[in-house]
Amino acid sequence: MKILVCVTSVPDTTAKISFTDGDTKFNKAGVTYITGPYDDYALSRAVELKEQHGGTVTVLNVGEADAEPVIRKCLAIGADDAIRVNCEATDSYFVATQIANIAAQEKYDLILMGRESIDFNSGVVHGLVAELLGIPSLSPVMKLDIEGSTAKITREIEGGKENLEASLPLVLGCQEPIAEWKIPNMRGIMTARTKPLKVIEPVGEGLTSTDKYELPAPKGACKMILAENAEELITLLKTEAKVL
């Protein structure tokens, strides 16, 4: 089985977010980057599936050279090789185009990625990739087993779960608990450096550019109002918060 796992390199969840260049660029200074947590789960499941069924796992990142430590960590976890499309991931469509371009040539049985990245959280890349390739996509997938050329999937839906089957090839957006989160072991780390990491140039150009980033307003002070004074709450919502 040939599996492609698309991973993002994202700021650590505890990173302090700030911007430079007149609020048009994210300030990378002092920020630690990690594999997108949902992508991490997708990769872990891909490695497990490879252990069960054989095959290969390729990691794909659309990003600049500073994403390579994250890519090498994916190789340490168990991917066989990696591709980096050398460009800034400007928007979902652009990223999906790059993924689809590679996938169209390589004919993967499964294309896995996180349900969303945790930096811009659009959560649409899997759908776009599937559309560009003309194959089905499902998200968010919490359980995935393969039997022959059929995928048995459990998907989270509003208020419950859906169990379904689908034929390969598929594009899946994944989330926990699809696999146990993996820590790279020593052997994996030491073999990562010998695994191929191919850098290729992007096709086409991004369609969007960022005019300005804004941080959410700092949280205001909290006012406590006794339940018996509910009228006062309504007044405040009208006069102070101005939301009514």
Place this chain on the structure above:
Amino acid sequence: MTITANKASIKGGEFLIKDIDASQIFTPEDFTEEQQMIAQTCLDFLRTEVHPRLDEIDYAKNTDLMVELMDKAGELGLLGTAIPEEYGGFGMNFNTSMLVAEACGGGHSFSVALSAHTGIGTLPILYYGNEEQKAKYLPRLASGEWKAAYCLTEPDAGSDANSGKTKAVLSEDGKHYIINGQKMWITNGGFADLFIVFAKIDADKSLTAFIVEKDFGGITMNEEERKMGIKGSSTRQIFFNDCKVPVENQLYTREGGFKIAVNILNIGRIKLASAVVGASKGIIGKAVNYANERKQFGTSISNFGAIKHKIAEMNVKVFASESACYRAGQNIDDAIEDLLASGVESSQAKLKGVEQFAIECAMLKVHGSEILDFIVDEGVQIYGGMGFSAEAPMDRAYRDSRINRIFEGTNEINRLLSVGTVVKRAMKGEINLMPAAMEVGKEIMAIPDFSISDEEGIFVAEKKVIKNMKKAILMVAGAALQKFMMKFEQEQEIIMNLADMMIELYVAESTLLRVEKLITVRGEAACALQKDAALIYLHSAVEKTNNAGKSAITSFAEGDELRVMLMGLKRFTKIEPMNLKDARRRIAEVSIEKNSYAF
């Protein structure tokens, strides 16, 4: 023989008399992406497997959980980092294994079990085992299939390890040694499959080491010891009653055991130093987080200067200890490489490389363990009332820290050792100490040099301070040695003072050199915080040098000699005053903003 470049341009203990160039030292910033990934694996393992179960580990009724965790660590390869690949390990260099020790250092009782297994449990076989012994045991120890313990201490033989009474007698058929005796404080005793046991054969004066498998029989043990801290670490008293050990399981030579014990402890000491750096960083993170969250007088207590002072001091001390650890670690790696290049066998090269830096190993153990004790103490204080509660994490941190000043040689023994080794090497002419001391002796009798240096560069004034600290040590050591001659080693109080002076010098110099190297790479503006740390540390080191020096000098000098030496000490511990409060605030503010260790 091929001529190779001599990488190890500095020998152990030579920091006392030589100036070191910043470009020569290794700094934690030099670790590669791969080494950082290795460290991250250790940290992730602690975060996901160990930290959520600390209570369970400490109050476990049996050793099952600890064994389970050790097995998981084994699966990840954490137990085999220092073992060569041909024996199932990963053959990492010394400084990488130091980094692994640091990253695994914050796991409380688990860290103790892990380091006892990988260190004193495994290393005697790695370094002193013959080919058969290595091939038989190392792969099992590297994978964690077998766990190891080290049986040296006895009820009446602690620091004086060679006074042990455990006996080994050859069986009539000459095939076994029959071991009888009692061992104490055996870490991992409750679940170990293999014991490194030290015993005296027949009427030998010195110890011999044996590899003893649990299944050899004749091994019984007392219940788990009840301890102040590291409660989850298995600590047993073990009895050997006619334990039959095949003669081929004698490790190294007859009466070679004490040498094994000493050399393995050298490695254990420096690794303990990096492990406590890891533990310290974790505790700083918790303390700063609490200071940020705890509100009093309408604001986070981290906004108060008194708390900022504590946070800064904690950060600076760890930054300093860390600088010294990896400097020495690289010195050891370089020495090993040189020995390998000159044709020395691998195990011997590693042992000799570490032995060369035995002084630094002992000093770093003392420094690191005392820093951790300082940090847990301030951690409790920052937590205030909650610090005293067993519900909050500082309770465990405070109790678990204390053992570090006792095991791997008490800090008193290590202080004696560090100074004693310097003296021994000076006597043998391996360190050119006496001529340097005599130079200083002359200098204090001469008119002080008031000339202002026109040298340019980074830390010109501070480097002069470091030079002077060296002179202060040489002055005190030279005079004390002259005074007491062969009786010097009985003057333990003075030796403690000298050890303190040496430790402060080594750590302050390492920190300064690390920051100098960083500045040359990143530029001064990017290293302002590190510069603050180096200067804060230097100021406190100078003060401690002055105090310890005074205490030493007044212990033996009188009259004119006393006055001249005190004047000399004053001259050698002079430093330009600076606003340390503001420097501390700058460091605290970054730590507070990051909600963790500042660097």
